[in-house]
Structures are given as structure tokens and as C-alpha cells.
Amino acid sequence: MNDLGRILIGIGLLLLVCGAVVLLAGRLGLPLGRLPGDITWRGKHTTVYFPLGSSILISVVLSLVFWLLSSLRR
Numbered sequence: 001m002n003d004l005g006r007i008l009i010g011i012g013l014l015l016l017v018c019g020a021v022v023l024l025a026g027r028l029g030l031p032l033g034r035l036p037g038d039i040t041w042r043g044k045h046t047t048v049y050f051p052l053g054s055s056i057l058i059s060v061v062l063s064l065v066f067w068l069l070s071s072l073r074r
Contacts, residue, residue: 032057 025032037053 022032032054033051035051035053035057037056039048039050039052041048
């Protein structure tokens with residue numbers, strides 16, 4: 001049970017950091033969510049939003065960060 005508790009605390013801290021980064025990005029005026037490639041469809045009563053461009057950018061940045069961290073640990 002101790003391992004499960006540590007994993008849950010780690011996931012919670014990771015979510016906290018991710019939330020802080022999103023809030024900071026919003027205050028700095030970064031265009032996440034409004035990049036070219038982000039798909040928005042507005043109907044009469046519904047709106048469908050798929051942030052494809054933002055997802056790709058975040059994926060590339062996280063891949064580079066994890067690659068750098070793994071190369072530093074060797």
C-alpha cells in the first residue's frame with residue numbers, strides 16, 4: 001500500500017505542476033489552443049474543439065525534455 005500511496009502523491013504533484021504551467025502560459029499570452037492546426041467547429045447548439053496543433057507542439061517539447069533528462073542520467 002505504501003507504493004500505491006507514493007504513486008498517487010506523485011501523480012497529484014505532476015497534475016499540480018501541469019496546472020500551474022497552463023495558468024502561467026495563459027497569463028503570458030502564449031497562443032496554446034489558438035495555433036494553426038487547432039480545429040474548432042461551431043454548430044447552432046454545440047461547439048467541438050480539437051487542439052491538434054497544440055497537442056503536437058506539447059508532445060514535441062515534452063519529448064525533447066525527456067530525451068534531455070535521459071541523456072543527462074547516463
